[in-house]
Amino acid sequence: MIDTDAVPQVRRVVTAIPGPKSAEVLKRRTEATSGGLGMAFPVIVEKAHDAIILDIDGNQIIDLGAGIGVTNVGNSAPRVVERVIAQVQQFTHTNFTTAPYENYIEVCEWLNKNTPGKFAKKSVLVNSGAEAVENAIKIARHFTKRQAIVVFEHAYHGRTNLTMALTAKNMPYKEGFGPFANEVYRVPMPYSYRYEGNLAKITEESLEHIIHKIEKEIGAKNVAAILIEPIQGEGGFIVPPKGFLPGLQKFANENHVLFIADEVQSGFARTGNLFACEDENVVPDMVITAKGIGGGLPLAAVTGRADVMDSSHVGGLGGTYGGNPLACAAALGVFETIEEEKLVDRARLIGGILTARLTEMKNKYSVIGEVRGRGAMQAIELVKAGSKEPNPEAMAKVIKHCQQNGVLILTAGTYGNVIRFLPPLVITEALLNDALDVLDAGFAAL
Numbered sequence: 001m002i003d004t005d006a007v008p009q010v011r012r013v014v015t016a017i018p019g020p021k022s023a024e025v026l027k028r029r030t031e032a033t034s035g036g037l038g039m040a041f042p043v044i045v046e047k048a049h050d051a052i053i054l055d056i057d058g059n060q061i062i063d064l065g066a067g068i069g070v071t072n073v074g075n076s077a078p079r080v081v082e083r084v085i086a087q088v089q090q091f092t093h094t095n096f097t098t099a100p101y102e103n104y105i106e107v108c109e110w111l112n113k114n115t116p117g118k119f120a121k122k123s124v125l126v127n128s129g130a131e132a133v134e135n136a137i138k139i140a141r142h143f144t145k146r147q148a149i150v151v152f153e154h155a156y157h158g159r160t161n162l163t164m165a166l167t168a169k170n171m172p173y174k175e176g177f178g179p180f181a182n183e184v185y186r187v188p189m190p191y192s193y194r195y196e197g198n199l200a201k202i203t204e205e206s207l208e209h210i211i212h213k214i215e216k217e218i219g220a221k222n223v224a225a226i227l228i229e230p231i232q233g234e235g236g237f238i239v240p241p242k243g244f245l246p247g248l249q250k251f252a253n254e255n256h257v258l259f260i261a262d263e264v265q266s267g268f269a270r271t272g273n274l275f276a277c278e279d280e281n282v283v284p285d286m287v288i289t290a291k292g293i294g295g296g297l298p299l300a301a302v303t304g305r306a307d308v309m310d311s312s313h314v315g316g317l318g319g320t321y322g323g324n325p326l327a328c329a330a331a332l333g334v335f336e337t338i339e340e341e342k343l344v345d346r347a348r349l350i351g352g353i354l355t356a357r358l359t360e361m362k363n364k365y366s367v368i369g370e371v372r373g374r375g376a377m378q379a380i381e382l383v384k385a386g387s388k389e390p391n392p393e394a395m396a397k398v399i400k401h402c403q404q405n406g407v408l409i410l411t412a413g414t415y416g417n418v419i420r421f422l423p424p425l426v427i428t429e430a431l432l433n434d435a436l437d438v439l440d441a442g443f444a445a446l
């Protein structure tokens, strides 16, 4: 078992960040690891539990990133750790398509039951969000016998070749990595903060424009699927206006286009629902999950209508490690933790604190242009005072201040000017407020 006493849930900064021991190892990082890898927080991790990361210099860092929305149940959550230890002593791998095992099936049963929609569903498990997106597209094309995929501005779907094509932002995700897959069509995302039409009519205007583009430029009968993040992640936590997702779903249904929700970042209790789609009772034909599903072990899934999921030939789906038994054991620990710790409710409570405190900061600091998001998935967009011009410089300064004071916060956004909050849902209120005090002081120091 993890020694939880060794990681008390309080912030403690005892060296500069990085401290001397981390700095030594980071030199080896530079020498040994690809220069293509970024680094958001320059320390070397020794242990982590719930919402505190302990580095090798003894600093206790508040984690407001949850490993990019992964450890929603907390780092090394007890039910996850226990189940993984038990599983590793039984067997580590057989390959589900060679000799199947029960926990893969249990994970699929849970997903089939708990993703939106009351109809018969089936699932397939893979290793990463990008691989799940790729599989959803394969399945959609095979089922519909159509090829076109509609995606959105500011979208992020992964870093493999097909998912780079589906992702909007060039730098750093796509620059120099082409050629990209074809039959991918991008349409505008209603980004209310930067919307230039009639804001009161954003939903109607956006739907009309998108549907017009689909009908005139692609042909609705050529579209296999519309793929969308119900709240965009890397794009800057852009929340579509009310009515937009239901309107899109209606168009999709009427035109036999599959509606696919990429819930990789927004899923698993993050937004105050198990899945973000539930907020407006949107029922996708397929739901893509990853990140929060495995509590830190690599796992992802596609869950969808049984007729859709069954459409491809035997052997058309699979992979060596997909639904590895250790990752499935972890997922069962995640599901159990979400239910027993009532993490959907906790996400709402955290959301209330974030909204209140971030709005208070927005009223004090003119560089904060907007506070947005839902539940424990919220962000602030930074601008030059008195305008909407992106302000990545202010963001860099505030993030640096948080780093030096032991608070890990992630950034996002097409314009590199969004600070996003993805705390583990088990974070204590005291710890969350302490981190927000540090952030507030960072703005005051600008």
Ligand SMILES: *Cc1c(COP(=O)(O)O)cnc(C)c1O
Residues within 6 Å of the ligand: 127, 128, 129, 130, 131, 133, 156, 157, 158, 159, 229, 233, 234, 262, 263, 264, 265, 266, 290, 291
């Ligand atoms: C992270 C992410 C992905 C890609 O997941 P990986 O596990 O990194 O491949 C896809 N879609 C969304 C919305 C994501 O946030």
